Amino acid sequence: MKSKAAQKLQDLHYFGEFGGVNPSISDSSTYTFLSAKTMFDTFEGNTEGCYLYSRHSSPSNLYLGEAIAALEGTESANVFASGMGAISAVIMQLCNAGEHLVSSRTIYGGTYAFMKNFLPKFQIKTDFVNITDLKAVENAITQNTKMIYCEAVSNPLLEVADIKGLAELAKRHEIPLVIDNTFSPLSISAAELGADIVIHSLTKFINGTSDAVAGAVCASTEFCLTLKDVNDGAGMLFGSTLDSLRAASILKNMRTLHIRIKKHSENALFLAQKFQEDGLTVVYPGLKTHKDHQLMKNQINSQYGFGGLMTMDVGSLEKANALMELMQKENLGYLAVSLGFYKTLFSAPGTSTSSEIPLKEQNDMGLTDGLIRFSIGLDNDIENTYHKMRHCMKKLNLLPQKKLVLA
Ligand SMILES: *Cc1c(COP(=O)(O)O)cnc(C)c1O
Numbered sequence: 025m026k027s028k029a030a031q032k033l034q035d036l037h038y039f040g041e042f043g044g045v046n047p048s049i050s051d052s053s054t055y056t057f058l059s060a061k062t063m064f065d066t067f068e069g070n071t072e073g074c075y076l077y078s079r080h081s082s083p084s085n086l087y088l089g090e091a092i093a094a095l096e097g098t099e100s101a102n103v104f105a106s107g108m109g110a111i112s113a114v115i116m117q118l119c120n121a122g123e124h125l126v127s128s129r130t131i132y133g134g135t136y137a138f139m140k141n142f143l144p145k146f147q148i149k150t151d152f153v154n155i156t157d158l159k160a161v162e163n164a165i166t167q168n169t170k171m172i173y174c175e176a177v178s179n180p181l182l183e184v185a186d187i188k189g190l191a192e193l194a195k196r197h198e199i200p201l202v203i204d205n206t207f208s209p210l211s212i213s214a215a216e217l218g219a220d221i222v223i224h225s226l227t228k229f230i231n232g233t234s235d236a237v238a239g240a241v242c243a244s245t246e247f248c249l250t251l252k253d254v255n256d257g258a259g260m261l262f263g264s265t266l267d268s269l270r271a272a273s274i275l276k277n278m279r280t281l282h283i284r285i286k287k288h289s290e291n292a293l294f295l296a297q298k299f300q301e302d303g304l305t306v307v308y309p310g311l312k313t314h315k316d317h318q319l320m321k322n323q324i325n326s327q328y329g330f331g332g333l334m335t336m337d338v339g340s341l342e343k344a345n346a347l348m349e350l351m352q353k354e355n356l357g358y359l360a361v362s363l364g365f366y367k368t369l370f371s372a373p374g375t376s377t378s379s380e381i382p383l384k385e386q387n388d389m390g391l392t393d394g395l396i397r398f399s400i401g402l403d404n405d406i407e408n409t410y411h412k413m414r415h416c417m418k419k420l421n422l423l424p425q426k427k428l429v430l431a
Pocket of ligand 1: 175
């Protein structure tokens, strides 16, 4: 599949107000009006292009929003101070007390905690399902269900959601399909595949320099305006507003997103193949052995590859910790959560990013304690990286003995 959205992103251009190649950064929290009447109209939402107060909107945030909307091919996008700011606003906007959502059980730990522990305070209940089982998803839908929620490629198990199938199901039940596409920007065009609302943590690949926390919601202009409504918009009223300075720096980083994603994918595929040949337990959607490989292949924009995330199960938490510490010592990456950095990042999800999920549920979904999640970096010589990583594994006796083939 070839995405129209990526082309839209390339075609987008801005001039700064003084002809600069980058738009000027808006450095104001408030804006003056020449007439009192215009101020009133702006509060009422009747004056396009007028700024009122920067929690509502600011030129820098609007520029970034435009770029994110182009990336996903949606009508509009709002930016937020974090991915969680975006996720919580969407859910609180769409769900009232007594209502219900159906979510994938393999999702980001923070999202899981929000649904499982926080939403019940408002009598909003979540059913967690195996998202790759469309029947299970449909069976969980009730009259009170307000959305189907999942990640395009799930954290940390790298399960792939059948977005077209889920979109068809959501449409039939007249509820929105909300997709968190943080793991697969450009690779997967979730809105083109039928998602109604696409969420990103910009903190990860889209910014790519691990120096900022931000989020975005991509949707129809109508929904984006609803989120911003001064009277009852969750985006506006929860107040997780992105700072203009950060919006400007993220926009500049987005210009290299396509190059970075291609390289992350190329490097991850190389390592996944090599480690699998070595007999290690590797999960990567680009491997033919991945259970959702064919689905992923059919729904990605192939030029961007299968993404930069890979997992490896080394048998136990002790071994996982030892390997991560050794790899960090050998300068092969950092023992850190998050993803999308130029350097490889690794962490054991069971004790970090998914620690919000109770142990029993971790077991049920196949999240083992020897699992290491890798966000593969932009290494120039990945073959060299492979040999060094392999050396670490050998040192710790993690490489399975090659069976002798008798001639
Ligand atoms: C990091 C992450 C989030 C949360 O984003 P923040 O910017 O940290 O708030 C949500 N979903 C996924 C898949 C993530 O990886």
